[in-house]
Amino acid sequence: MNIKDLKTPVYVVDEKAIIRNLEILKEVEKSSGCHILLAQKAFSMFRIYPLISQYISGATASGLFEARLAYEEMKGENHVFCPAYTEEEMHELCSICDHMSFNSLRQLELHRSIWEKSKVSVGLRINPEFSTQEGHEIYDPCAPGSRLGIREKDMPEHLPLGVEGIHFHTLCEQDAAPLADTVAYVEEHFGTYLREVKWINLGGGHHITRPGYDIELLKKTILHLKETYDVEVYLEPGEAIALNAGYLYTKVLDIVENTLPILILDASAACHMPDVLEMPYRPPLRDAGEAGEKKYTCRLGARTCLAGDVIGDYSFDRMPEIGDILTFEDMAIYSMVKNNTFNGMPLPDIALMHSDGSVETVRSFDYEDFKNRLS
Ligand SMILES: Cc1ncc(COP(=O)(O)O)c(C=O)c1O
Structure with missing residues (x-):
């Protein structure tokens, strides 16, 4: 499977990057x-x-x-x-x-x-x-x-x-x-x-x-x-x-306007990357800059009811469009272990990008996963 064929939102863990980290750790074990x-x-x-x-x-x-x-x-x-x-x-x-x-x-x-x-x-x-x-x-x-x-x-x-x-x-x-x-x-x-x-x-x-x-x-x-x-x-x-071995792919579902364009994503800070709000921090977004750095600055927010479910302000060379896929980086850690289904949000799938570049969806979640945690 190719990255483009994945259903969003999805965490994609990069096997090559994991191995790069593991090689470093193995060497520390061996030499110390x-x-x-x-x-x-x-x-x-x-x-x-x-x-x-x-x-x-x-x-x-x-x-x-x-x-x-x-x-x-x-x-x-x-x-x-x-x-x-x-x-x-x-x-x-x-x-x-x-x-x-x-x-x-x-x-x-x-x-x-x-x-x-x-x-x-x-x-x-x-x-x-x-x-x-x-x-x-x-x-x-x-x-x-x-x-x-x-x-x-x-x-x-x-x-x-x-x-x-x-x-x-x-x-x-x-x-x-x-x-x-x-x-x-x-x-x-x-x-x-x-x-x-x-x-x-x-x-x-x-x-x-x-x-x-x-x-x-x-x-x-x-x-x-x-x-x-x-x-x-x-x-x-x-x-x-x-570290730096996973991504969260998310789709732009709508764009609303209030002071600046606000992209409504199928990923949520509160549900899928809680540390963004808890720590708080601004996750790196592939090919995007700081607010004001590139031509088009947009706010990235979720489709939950939480007013503060905002991931941050980012700038782009080209104005993002509905249907675009955005890639948050460094999303393997403290992400899928902490996610939740607040607002009935679907959980992101979990996929593995193999060293040869092929991608495999390892786990998909649906309505039953939401319902099974409730009574
Ligand atoms: C007891 C203990 N060990 C290990 C860790 C892992 O820390 P880190 O993921 O920052 O390396 C934590 C993190 O809270 C911890 O509380």
């Missing part, structure tokens, strides 16, 4: 000896889990359902972190995961009788209280009042019996320098525990596959941890695996 896991919260296209597992060590989950998905579809290690587990979840997680991190000492002890009988290697998530990002408090687990991780002042003198790992996740779309700074801070404040564990998990937020990322500093930081503490080092990026 770390283990890289796919954080499924960012990207859960399980159709390509077999491909992903040829390059990296496995996956990490935010809870039971993602853990089950990795267990069923991905070869390799299966890790999980959730701020609180229920007893029923704990039984199943202990049978399908090999590593599990707890967010509090209370949760660790509550479930001790279950995990102690299993083969799971257990860790504690710490909150280093060392923020390296500004502007996005919603994405900063070190922000004041955060519920994520145990603070230094709440840690016991030594790790509780059976705890084999330390986990921290503090970054968001960042380079290696903030990681190196965080590691130095953690060594200073949590150093005793690093000497007591078998593994350290550095969380996600590492933009390793972004051009210009300081891979050498990342490797140096990993090697330092491995050599100093004799530990296995884990990284669990989500974005880096599918």
Whole structure:
């Protein structure tokens, strides 16, 4: 099938771009000896889990359902972190995961009788209280009042019996320098525990596959941890695996006028790319410029009832027409995992563009998918 034959809206994941990212990550694993896991919260296209597992060590989950998905579809290690587990979840997680991190000492002890009988290697998530990002408090687990991780002042003198790992996740779309700074801070404040564990998990937020990322500093930081503490080092990026490796194709359904031409699309920020409103950010649009940069500036909006369901203002060399297909870029991550059917909007299909350029629709959605989530 050709791109032109796809029904819109559709997420198209670019296999070649995924492989390009995976090659970089594989090289980091190989030369530093770390283990890289796919954080499924960012990207859960399980159709390509077999491909992903040829390059990296496995996956990490935010809870039971993602853990089950990795267990069923991905070869390799299966890790999980959730701020609180229920007893029923704990039984199943202990049978399908090999590593599990707890967010509090209370949760660790509550479930001790279950995990102690299993083969799971257990860790504690710490909150280093060392923020390296500004502007996005919603994405900063070190922000004041955060519920994520145990603070230094709440840690016991030594790790509780059976705890084999330390986990921290503090970054968001960042380079290696903030990681190196965080590691130095953690060594200073949590150093005793690093000497007591078998593994350290550095969380996600590492933009390793972004051009210009300081891979050498990342490797140096990993090697330092491995050599100093004799530990296995884990990284669990989500974005880096599918960064710049997917598109959302959308059709112009109508054009209305209010101060400027407003294109009504069959894609929605609220339903199909929620981070555009949540973060917020303006997704790149192929062949378009900033407002005012090219001859025709238009606002791009959705066909939902939400007045704020606007993707942004973009400019074009030629005035877009009804029926045109527009291509939003970098739409593999935090898109299909977060979409919804608000207003009864159809979910975009999911397609895979193979390395030879052919395109395959992997999954189509219809009315039943909308209805089945309601009662
Ligand atoms: C615990 C944890 N690990 C990994 C990730 C993945 O982060 P990213 O997709 O930014 O690499 C997140 C993101 O929120 C997270 O909370």
